[in-house]
Amino acid sequence: xxxxxxxxxxxxxxxxxxxxxxxxxxxxxxxxxxxxxxxxxxxxxxxxxxxxxxxxxxxxxxxxxxxxxxxxxxxxxxxxxxxxxxxxxxxxxxxxxxxxxxxxxxxxxxxxxxxxxxxxxxxxxxxxxxxxxxxxxxxxxxxxxxxxxxxxxxxxxxxxxxxxxxxxxxxxxxxxxxxxxxxxxxxxxxxxxxxxxxxxxxxxxxxxxxxxxxxxxxxxxxxxxxxxxxxxxxxxxxxxxxxxxxxxxxxxxxxxxxxxxxxxxxxxxxxxxxxxxxxxxxxxxxxxxxxxxxxxxxxxxx
Numbered sequence: 001x002x003x004x005x006x007x008x009x010x011x012x013x014x015x016x017x018x019x020x021x022x023x024x025x026x027x028x029x030x031x032x033x034x035x036x037x038x039x040x041x042x043x044x045x046x047x048x049x050x051x052x053x054x055x056x057x058x059x060x061x062x063x064x065x066x067x068x069x070x071x072x073x074x075x076x077x078x079x080x081x082x083x084x085x086x087x088x089x090x091x092x093x094x095x096x097x098x099x100x101x102x103x104x105x106x107x108x109x110x111x112x113x114x115x116x117x118x119x120x121x122x123x124x125x126x127x128x129x130x131x132x133x134x135x136x137x138x139x140x141x142x143x144x145x146x147x148x149x150x151x152x153x154x155x156x157x158x159x160x161x162x163x164x165x166x167x168x169x170x171x172x173x174x175x176x177x178x179x180x181x182x183x184x185x186x187x188x189x190x191x192x193x194x195x196x197x198x199x200x201x202x203x204x205x206x207x208x209x210x211x212x213x214x215x216x217x218x219x220x221x222x223x224x225x226x227x228x229x230x231x232x233x234x235x236x237x238x239x240x241x242x243x244x245x246x247x248x249x250x251x252x253x254x255x256x257x258x259x260x261x262x263x264x265x266x267x268x269x270x271x272x273x274x275x276x277x278x279x280x281x282x283x284x285x286x287x288x289x290x291x292x293x294x295x296x297x298x299x300x301x302x
Contacts, residue, residue: 034074067132104134121198149174238262
């Protein structure tokens with residue numbers, strides 16, 4: 001029996017949970033690229049998500065957990081897997097004098113704006129990052145000198161063979177674009193953040209300034225996955241790519257942004273194959289001309 005027939009037979013255990021069939025991944029990634037996912041489920045709570053993940057593990061269903069899709073490149077042929085979308089894990093509340101609890105599906109923009117209204121600073125850097133909290137925790141997202149590890153106090157997560165766990169401190173193993181979730185199956189479902197009391201107008205002014213800098217320097221008018229490559233030690237990927245004369249280089253509908261060479265953009269109709277071809281071209285030229293090996297930051301979904 002195909003895995004999706006098994007899933008359909010078991011879906012009644014989750015009455016009321018939204019299930020989408022052959023849902024285009026292009027609708028759920030900021031690159032606007034990707035073929036249909038065989039099944040997509042949108043659990044309504046941390047407990048429902050954990051129960052679904054546990055059942056998927058027991059039944060051997062292929063699974064991808066998905067947030068805003070802001071760091072993903074999905075295959076043109078689609079995804080033969082159950083995509084568990086965190087969009088409805090959107091609970092958000094202040095839980096203490098300086099603490100906030102939020103679900104994995106809460107966007108970073110909404111989270112930072114909520115903190116600002118509460119007079120809590122520390123998330124200003126995250127306001128313009130086009131991702132959700134779950135993905136940001138997993139990759140220790142950061143910008144303008146800020147990183148998630150500076151504010152994340154604990155994470156409620158699901159792991160195979162373990163179920164729900166609460167992790168904090170060194171257990172989260174935060175590093176540059178790295179966490180305990182890197183390279184292993186598991187899903188961040190909820191997080192508690194510790195912030196600092198700060199004047200609301202100061203927070204708003206800083207977020208506005210960072211947003212202005214983003215608009216000036218980044219090609220926000222085109223679909224992309226943000227910075228395509230990790231920062232090589234001692235260098236900046238965008239500067240190396242520009243130095244090699246690659247601004248504007250194209251493969252099909254994919255292009256190295258002329259505004260910021262660290263971004264590969266979808267100029268319209270780009271395919272996953274286009275982006276992969278352009279990534280490979282950039283890597284080859286930069287390696288040949290500078291000796292630096294660029295590693296993609298964007299995650300490939302087969």
